[in-house]
Amino acid sequence: MKSAEVLFDLAYAEDIGDGDITTNNLIDSNDRKTAHFVAKEEGVVAGLPVAEMVFKKFDPNLEWNVLLPDGSHVVPGDIIAEFKGNYRALLTGERKALNFLQRLSGIASYANLCMKEIEGTKVEILDTRKTLPGYRYLDKYAVRMGGASNHRFGLYDMVMIKDNHIQVAGSITKAVEAIRKKIPKSIKIEVETTTIEQVKEALEADVDIIMLDNMRSSMMKKCVEIIDRRAKIEASGNMTIKRIRKVAHTGVDYISIGALTHSVKALDISQRIID
Numbered sequence: 001m002k003s004a005e006v007l008f009d010l011a012y013a014e015d016i017g018d019g020d021i022t023t024n025n026l027i028d029s030n031d032r033k034t035a036h037f038v039a040k041e042e043g044v045v046a047g048l049p050v051a052e053m054v055f056k057k058f059d060p061n062l063e064w065n066v067l068l069p070d071g072s073h074v075v076p077g078d079i080i081a082e083f084k085g086n087y088r089a090l091l092t093g094e095r096k097a098l099n100f101l102q103r104l105s106g107i108a109s110y111a112n113l114c115m116k117e118i119e120g121t122k123v124e125i126l127d128t129r130k131t132l133p134g135y136r137y138l139d140k141y142a143v144r145m146g147g148a149s150n151h152r153f154g155l156y157d158m159v160m161i162k163d164n165h166i167q168v169a170g171s172i173t174k175a176v177e178a179i180r181k182k183i184p185k186s187i188k189i190e191v192e193t194t195t196i197e198q199v200k201e202a203l204e205a206d207v208d209i210i211m212l213d214n215m216r217s218s219m220m221k222k223c224v225e226i227i228d229r230r231a232k233i234e235a236s237g238n239m240t241i242k243r244i245r246k247v248a249h250t251g252v253d254y255i256s257i258g259a260l261t262h263s264v265k266a267l268d269i270s271q272r273i274i275d
Contacts, residue, residue, distance in 0.1 A: 003137040004050045004100070008057060010134075011096045020092040031087035034275050037101065039074035040268035044112045046070045046145035047104030048081060050138065051097040058089035071108070071145045080269065087273075094271050103135075104142040105267035111146025111260055114241055118255070123248040125255055126151040126234070130262035139261045151256055159189040161207075166191075172198060176205040190234070199223045203230060209254075213237045217246050224251035 037051070048070050055062050062085035068074055083090075114125050125148040131139040140150045152158040161175045169175035172191055179189065190209035191202040196219070202210045203226070210227060212220050214237035227233055234254040235247050244255050 003134070004053060007100075007134055007138075008054060008096070011054075011099070012057075015096060016092065020088070023088050023091045027088050027091065029086075029088060032085060033087040033090055033273050034082065034084040035090050036082050036272045036274055037080040038270050038272055039078040039080055040076055040270055042075045043073075043105055043109030043267040044146050045072050045074055045080055045101075045105050045267075046108035046142040047101040047138070050100040050104070051081070052083075054097040054100065055083060055085060055089060055093045058093045059085040061085065062089065071147075073112075090271075090273065098269060098271060100138070102266035102269050103132075103264055104138055104145075105269060106264045107139055107142035107261055108146035109267050110241075110265070111143045111148040114244060114257060114260070115147040117241055117245050118248040121245075121248040123252060123255055124149050125244075125257060125260075127260045128236075128256050128258045128262075129154070130258040132261070132264075143260055148260065151254075157187075159183065159187060160192070161189065162192045163194070172201045173205050176202075176207060192236075193223075196223060196226065199226055203227055207231060209234055211236050211256075212252065217243075217250055220247065220250040220252060 045068055048066055052064050062083055065082045067082060068078060068080045074080060111125065118125065127140055127143045127148065127150055129152070136153065140153065143150060152160065159179055161172065165175050166172055169178060176189060176191065188208040190211055191205070191207045192211045192213050193199045193202055194213050194215070199210055209232045211234045212223050215223070220235055224233060232254065233252040234256055235252040236256045239247065239255055239257045247255055
C-alpha cells in the first residue's frame with residue numbers, strides 16, 4: 001500500500017493542482033451522498049483497497065462497504081462497492097479512484113482469462129517485469145487477484161542470465177560459474193535459451209530454471225524431452241492468449257506473459273451517485 005500512497009500523491013498533483021474548480025463552486029462543502037461502483041463489462045475486480053484509500057484522503061469519515069471484493073468475478077450491472085461521504089470528496093476523488101481500479105481490474109481480468117485457457121494442465125501463468133513504472137507492486141497484486149502468479153519482483157530477488165549476460169561472460173557455463181561464486185545457494189538461477197544447444201548447456205550447468213525464449217511449440221516439446229524434469233521450464237516470448245494452451249501441452253512448467261501488465265485494457269467500471 002505504500003507504493004499506492006506515493007502514486008496517489010503524484011495523481012493528486014497532476015489532477016487537482018490548486019483545487020477542483022468545478023466541484024468546489026457547485027457543491028456545498030457539507031453535502032453528503034452515497035455512491036456505487038458498478039461493473040459495465042465482465043471481468044475480475046482488483047484495486048478496491050486503493051480506491052478506498054483515494055476517497056479517504058479527501059474524506060477520512062467515508063463509509064465504505066465492499067460487496068464484491070478483489071478477486072471476484074463481475075458481470076455488467078453488478079454493484080462492486082457502496083460508499084457514502086462528502087459529496088465534494090466523491091466527485092473530486094472519482095477519476096483517481098477509477099484510474100487505479102479500472103487498470104488493476106483490467107490486469108486481473110486478463111490474467112483470469114489466461115488461467116481459463118490452461119485449465120486442466122499443471123502449468124503456472126507468470127507475469128514479467130514489464131509493468132508500468134512505479135506500479136509494479138500494484139500490477140503484480142492484480143495478477144494474483146486474477147489467479148495467476150508473480151515472477152521475480154525485481155533484479156534483486158533472482159538471477160536471470162539473458163543473452164547479453166551470456167555474451168559478456170563468454171558462455172552460459174561461464175556466466176553460471178561466475179555468479180555461483182558470489183551468491184547464496186538459496187537464490188535461484190534461471191537462464192534464457194533460444195536453441196537446443198543452449199538448453200543442453202544450461203542443463204549441464206545445473207541451473208534451477210531454463211527459459212525457452214521465442215521458440216516454436218514443436219521445438220519446445222523437444223526441449224522438454226531433453227530436460228526430462230531435471231530443471232523447471234519456462235516458456236516465454238510472444239505468448240498470446242490464443243497460443244498458450246498449445247504451449248501448456250508441450251510440458252513446460254511456467255508460461256510468462258508480458259501482456260498481462262504491459263498491454264492493459266482497463267475494465268469498464270463506473271461511479272454512480274444514488275442519492
